Structure formats: structure tokens, C-alpha cells
Amino acid sequence: MATCYRHSNRETGVSCSNCGRPICPDCMTATSVGMRCPVCSKQRTQVRTAATMNAEPRVTIAIIVTCVVLFLSSGGGIGLSSTSSGWIYQHFALYGPLIDAGDYWRLVTSGFLHSGIFHIGFNMYLLWILGQQLERLLGSTRFGVLYFTALLCGSFGALVQTTTSVVVGASGAVFGLMGVLAVEQWRRGYEAFGGGLGGLILINLVISFIPGFNIAFGGHIGGLIGGLLAGLAFHGADRLRQPWLGYAACAVLSILAVVGSIAVSGDLHNITV
Structure with missing residues (x-):
């Protein structure tokens, strides 16, 4: 107690x-x-009217629109998963050897690409469910920082798992939002993984390890850990009444994720060569 x-x-x-x-x-x-x-x-x-509440999840909407536009532009396949060789995938998907070669933007852009209609549909559905709740609760700025911190941590986790496979998808960032929601429930006195959240995380993690689905489970785990750490950082900053500490902690997490991704890509690429 x-x-x-x-x-x-x-x-x-x-x-x-x-x-x-x-x-x-x-x-x-x-x-x-x-x-x-x-x-x-x-x-x-702060007084929130129905109009402002409806307009608040603008970052969530912007992310979803960007993902859908890129998916349609890349000619994504209809199926559970597919492989694309288009220009967008070649220049923006996550791939270890190209990260090692200096394509660092792939750590972010890969989180906006998807390999199939079911892939993007499932991710965007979860993003909308989690995003509109958290963005209205936390505000657009804080939500955006948390999302991109989790995205970078997810990219790092995916590269720890493999540098020889192409990885795309917003799954790492979405898992990060699950971690943030768990922290928000805990800080308000509720069971951290209650209300079905724990089951949602567990089911998705189990699916990540099913053979044949070609899912980057490392990205899911990395994003979840990143979201939990970022959420706890903001919780601690709020308790100290120093919100800037939360943003600083997310910046440190993001930098560590980027540095770790570059280091892992270089080390494992050199081993395979």
C-alpha cells in the first residue's frame, strides 16, 4: 500500500x-x-469543450494519413505480408547494411511503411484506438515525443534481432504506446496492465513469435520497453514538477537508440561480410 x-x-x-x-x-x-x-x-x-476534444488527436491522424499515403504510393500488396521492391521501400525501409552505410533516416521512415493491407490495417487500428486516448490525455506535443521515442527504440530492437532482413511497420511505436498507457493507468491508481491492456500486449507478443509470419519481434519488444521508460520518465518529471526532464529523458533514449542501432548494424554487418 x-x-x-x-x-x-x-x-x-x-x-x-x-x-x-x-x-x-x-x-x-x-x-x-x-x-x-x-x-x-x-x-x-484547462477547459476542454467537445469541439476541442474532437480536434485534439491531430498527431495521431497525421501519422495515420502519412502511413496510408505511403502505402498506396508504394503499391502495397493485398495480403498478410508481401515484399515490395519499389522506390519507396528501397530508399526508406529499415535494413542493417544500409544503416551502416549512412542511411540513418531509415530508423524513422521505416515506421511509416507497411508490407500488406492486413499489416497496415491492424497497425492503424491499434494506433487510432491508443493514439486518440493518449493524445487527448497527454497533449499533442508530449504524445508526439513519446511516439517517436518508441519508434526509434523499436528500430533498435529490430536491428538487434536482425540486420539482414528488411523491416517496415509502425508496430514498434504502437507497442510503445501500449507501454505508455500502462504507465498512465498505474500512475492514476489503476492496475497497470488491467482493462484488457495486458492481454492485448501478451497476444501481440505471442503472435510476433509465430513462425511464418515474418514479424520483427525485436521491434515490438524494443518499442514496448522504450514506451515504458519514456512514460516513467514523464511520470517522474511531473512528480518533480519539472516537465522538461521528461523531454530530456526522451531525447536521451532516442539518442541511445540511434547510437545503438548504428553500432549494431556496423558490428553484425561486418561479421556477415
Whole structure:
């Protein structure tokens, strides 16, 4: 049982709806958005109308539109998976030897490409379900930073798994959003992997290891870990009331993912040669 952050001898099961810090009855202030701690209760809550709520998930929409446009432009196949040799895949898909050769942009652009209609359909469905919730909850800027941090961590994980196969897909970033959602549930006093989230992650991880599906499970694991770490970083920054620390932590995670991807690509490529 957690203890009140102001009274260490008092156990409590209630957390502030804004910062997530545990609070006892003497420290609770009832607001229209739940119980808040003494510090957060003094802050002015942003008013969100139906119009602004509907307009908020703009980053999620932009990502989905970009993925769909690139999929149609690349002539993606109709099927569970397919191989494309078009110009877009040749220049933007994730491939270890080309990362080693200096095509570092592939660490990001590969997350916007997909290999089949089922591939993009499943990823975009999950992205919409998770993205609209998290972006409205966290704000577009924070959501975008978390998404791209998870994307880079997913690319690193995929390269750890293999540098000799072409990898595409937003799966790593989507798994990262699952990790962020787990942190947000935990910080608000709910079961971190409850409400079906734990089952969703487990099922998708199991599918990742099924032979014949040609799924980069390393990207899924890397993205999930990246999302969890980035979400925890923002949680810690909010508790310290220093939001910039969360952005700084995501920048460090992203840099480490890029550096690690380059190092792994170079080492394994040299071994295969």
C-alpha cells in the first residue's frame, strides 16, 4: 500500500488525478476531474469543450494519413505480408547494411511503411484506438515525443534481432504506446496492465513469435520497453514538477537508440561480410 507523499505514516489507495502522487484524506481536494493533491488543486484546469476534444488527436491522424499515403504510393500488396521492391521501400525501409552505410533516416521512415493491407490495417487500428486516448490525455506535443521515442527504440530492437532482413511497420511505436498507457493507468491508481491492456500486449507478443509470419519481434519488444521508460520518465518529471526532464529523458533514449542501432548494424554487418 502506498503512503501519502506528505504524511509518510498514512497508507492510501488514492492518487492525485493530475500528478499521480498518493494522497491521504487530509490532502485530498475534490475537483470535477477527480481527487487532487494540495499543489495540483491550486492549478487552473484547462477547459476542454467537445469541439476541442474532437480536434485534439491531430498527431495521431497525421501519422495515420502519412502511413496510408505511403502505402498506396508504394503499391502495397493485398495480403498478410508481401515484399515490395519499389522506390519507396528501397530508399526508406529499415535494413542493417544500409544503416551502416549512412542511411540513418531509415530508423524513422521505416515506421511509416507497411508490407500488406492486413499489416497496415491492424497497425492503424491499434494506433487510432491508443493514439486518440493518449493524445487527448497527454497533449499533442508530449504524445508526439513519446511516439517517436518508441519508434526509434523499436528500430533498435529490430536491428538487434536482425540486420539482414528488411523491416517496415509502425508496430514498434504502437507497442510503445501500449507501454505508455500502462504507465498512465498505474500512475492514476489503476492496475497497470488491467482493462484488457495486458492481454492485448501478451497476444501481440505471442503472435510476433509465430513462425511464418515474418514479424520483427525485436521491434515490438524494443518499442514496448522504450514506451515504458519514456512514460516513467514523464511520470517522474511531473512528480518533480519539472516537465522538461521528461523531454530530456526522451531525447536521451532516442539518442541511445540511434547510437545503438548504428553500432549494431556496423558490428553484425561486418561479421556477415
